[in-house]
Amino acid sequence: MDYLLYNIRLVDVAQRQVRVEPWALVWDTEGIIRDSGPEQVVLLRYPRATRLDGKNSYVLPGLIDCHVHFSAAGHPSKWDDLTLSVPEMTARALVHAKRTLYAGITSVRDAGSPFGIGVGVRRAIKHGWHVGPHMRVAGTPFSITGGHADPANGFPPHIHWQGGAVVDSPDDARREARRQLRDGVDVLKFMASGGVMSTGDKSTERGLLVEEMAAAVAEAKNRGKKTMAHAQAQEGIENALKAGVDSIEHGFYLSDWAIEEMIKRDVTLVATLTAVQQIIDHGVESGIAPASVEKAKVAQEAHQNSLLRAFRAGVRFAMGTDAGTPFNYHGDNAQEIRHLLDLGLNIWDALEAATIHGAELLDIPSGLIAPGYLADLILLPDNPIDHPPTLWTTSERRQVIKQGQLVQRLDSIDPKEATV
Numbered sequence: 001m002d003y004l005l006y007n008i009r010l011v012d013v014a015q016r017q018v019r020v021e022p023w024a025l026v027w028d029t030e031g032i033i034r035d036s037g038p039e040q041v042v043l044l045r046y047p048r049a050t051r052l053d054g055k056n057s058y059v060l061p062g063l064i065d066c067h068v069h070f071s072a073a074g075h076p077s078k079w080d081d082l083t084l085s086v087p088e089m090t091a092r093a094l095v096h097a098k099r100t101l102y103a104g105i106t107s108v109r110d111a112g113s114p115f116g117i118g119v120g121v122r123r124a125i126k127h128g129w130h131v132g133p134h135m136r137v138a139g140t141p142f143s144i145t146g147g148h149a150d151p152a153n154g155f156p157p158h159i160h161w162q163g164g165a166v167v168d169s170p171d172d173a174r175r176e177a178r179r180q181l182r183d184g185v186d187v188l189k190f191m192a193s194g195g196v197m198s199t200g201d202k203s204t205e206r207g208l209l210v211e212e213m214a215a216a217v218a219e220a221k222n223r224g225k226k227t228m229a230h231a232q233a234q235e236g237i238e239n240a241l242k243a244g245v246d247s248i249e250h251g252f253y254l255s256d257w258a259i260e261e262m263i264k265r266d267v268t269l270v271a272t273l274t275a276v277q278q279i280i281d282h283g284v285e286s287g288i289a290p291a292s293v294e295k296a297k298v299a300q301e302a303h304q305n306s307l308l309r310a311f312r313a314g315v316r317f318a319m320g321t322d323a324g325t326p327f328n329y330h331g332d333n334a335q336e337i338r339h340l341l342d343l344g345l346n347i348w349d350a351l352e353a354a355t356i357h358g359a360e361l362l363d364i365p366s367g368l369i370a371p372g373y374l375a376d377l378i379l380l381p382d383n384p385i386d387h388p389p390t391l392w393t394t395s396e397r398r399q400v401i402k403q404g405q406l407v408q409r410l411d412s413i414d415p416k417e418a419t420v
Contacts (some may be wrong), residue, residue, distance in 0.1 A: 001025050002120075003166035003404060004046050005377075006039050008054035011384060016348045025059070027375035031404030034145035036369055041352050051254035055299040055397070058084040058383050060351065061367050062376035063391075064358030064400065065333045066270050067249055068318030070096045070121055071113035074329045076287035078197075086115045089194075093121050094362050096330035097132030100323070103331040104375035104391075106402045107134040109173025111190050111228065111249065111322070112149070114163035119184040133402065134376075135177035136362045139355055140178040140277055141230065142173060142216060146200060148191040148230060153198035167208070176401045177216035181223050190245065192229040193236025196279065196295045197325060203299050206235040212372075218389060226363070228270075232299065232400050234258070241267060243254055247361055249320065252299045254306035262315045268361045269305050269315050273339035274332075275322035276300055283329050308344055318361045319354040347388050375404040 004026050010019040026035040026049060035042055043141040062133035070093035075081060093113065100108060110118040116138035125132040137233075142165050143149035151161035158224035165180070177188055190213045194201030213229070218225050221244075230236070232252035240248060241261045247268040248258075262269060279288055279296040310316060321336045322328060340350040359367025366376045382390040382399035400407040 001045055002034060002036065002049040002053060003028075004042065005052045005054050005059070006043065008057055008059045009034070009273060009383070010369065010380070011058050011060035011351075012369070013348070013351045014370070018383060019056070022117075022309055023059070025249055025369065025375070025377075026053055028051070028405045031402075033369065033371055033373050033375050033377045035371060037100050054379060057397065057399070058381035059367055059369070059377055060384065061355040062378055062400065063104050063334060063337070064107040064319065064362065064367060065100070065105050065321055065323065065355045065365075066247070066268075066318045066358050067107045067111045067272055067322050067329065068096075068100065068108045068333070069112060069322070070100075070108075070110050070114040070330065071093075071117045071211055071322030072324030072404055073326055074327055076282065076326045077256065077289065079319050081385075086117070089113075090120055091279065093117050094130050094132070096324070097125060097130065097135075099331040100408055101131060101133045101402060102400060103333060104378040104398070104400050105133055105333045106361055106378075106400070107233065107362060107366050108136075108233055109138075109187065109228075109315075110135060110137040110139045111230075111320075114140050119171035122186075123184075132405070134362075134364050134366065136186040136364070136372075138187045138228065139183065139185040141206060142167050142176060142213075143190040143191040144168060144207050144212075146196045148193070148195035148201055150200075151369050152203055154203065159225050167212060170211050173208070173212045174215040177219035179387065181219060181225060185225070186226055187226045187246075188216050190227065190229045190240065192231040192240040192245075193233035195230060195232060195291050196276070196299070196351075197289075199291050201233040204234075206233050207234075207240060208239070210239045210242045213245065217244045226361075241265065247318070250303070250307055250308065252303045254310055259310050259313050259315060266316070267317045268357065269307070269310055270318050270320035270361075271340070271343075272320050272336075273303075273307075273343065274323040274336045275328050276303060277339060278325070278327040286327065287330045288326050294298060298383065304343060311345065311349075317349070318357040319350075337388065339410060341388060347410050351384070374400060377401040
């Protein structure tokens with residue numbers, strides 16, 4: 001059986017135009033698009049298809065967030081999470097996955113979670129046990145001792161921690177890569193520099209060495225998997241590029257060399273503007289550690305300048321939010337588009353980052369409305385090109401379709417009030 005969605009206006013991100021004439025789409029029972037074209041033509045081609053009235057909505061591909069953390073809730077301090085058991089963290093991650101899909105984010109890359117939580121959530125969604133977006137997942141991020149993802153970073157040495165992936169040599173990195181790949185991750189994540197939310201290091205400090213990351217990259221490539229690098233410091237960014245990663249996350253301090261190499265090596269930049277902005281907007285009064293607020297304030301101008309230089313030079317952007325960091329709630333992901341617009345991208349640039357480029361980075365057949373692609377769609381009440389806020393505000397007329405199936409909305413749930 002085929003399904004035919006008619007009475008819609010197509011937001012064609014690939015061609016950068018809104019089709020003003022009535023449009024129609026057809027997909028099969030597997031949720032794969034078969035046809036797309038002017039309504040009258042498509043209606044004649046598929047007279048027996050089950051018809052769905054789009055009610056004059058504007059339709060665009062489902063959005064893609066390439067950097068989320070479903071195991072985190074957006075609390076201002078990690079202390080709020082320290083009493084949770086692994087089953088509790090997993091249950092909460094499933095709630096976040098559902099909320100994200102209902103907001104129109106049909107694909108995500110979980111950029112790191114402990115204890116195999118991301119892999120478990122991905123499998124639960126794939127097997128139909130729970131509702132959520134298509135997922136690509138990283139495991140526990142690789143960190144040097146005392147680095148951004150060392151769980152003992154900032155705590156007294158007598159406290160024993162489990163769940164970290166601390167590596168201090170190429171052999172350590174190779175072993176950890178093989179373990180994570182064995183356990184089902186889609187991507188390996190490296191902490192190539194310090195970060196904002198960790199209290200024992202700085203964003204300007206490098207993390208893993210080139211040879212440490214390169215050893216893990218080789219293992220990923222051997223298995224046909226990708227790699228990503230949390231990279232804020234200039235040296236960390238350059239080390240990650242030399243090691244051969246597929247994407248740079250954050251990119252606070254991009255050198256001219258790094259920008260040239262990203263273009264040459266076809267490396268994607270995931271900006272995560274929302275994460276920094278939320279930390280600055282809420283400040284220490286909200287409970288965020290003073291050191292983290294200060295690091296965000298110091299880095300913001302350099303971050304924005306780096307991103308603009310990279311964009312103007314032709315670096316490919318993919319949307320990512322770092323959802324799960326302080327006050328950066330799952331379900332509010334499309335706020336990143338607003339920040340990309342504020343940075344200087346136009347609406348088509350931002351949508352391309354949030355659809356086509358994200359799908360390419362995640363290797364998911366989505367991000368385009370064309371035959372052979374997944375029927376991952378958002379139906380909006382207003383034209384997002386003329387009125388961008390319709391992308392990040394809720395409406396009773398907003399509908400989400402994932403792989404041809406209508407998703408029931410949760411517009412009445414405020415992510416801030418429902419945070420667990």
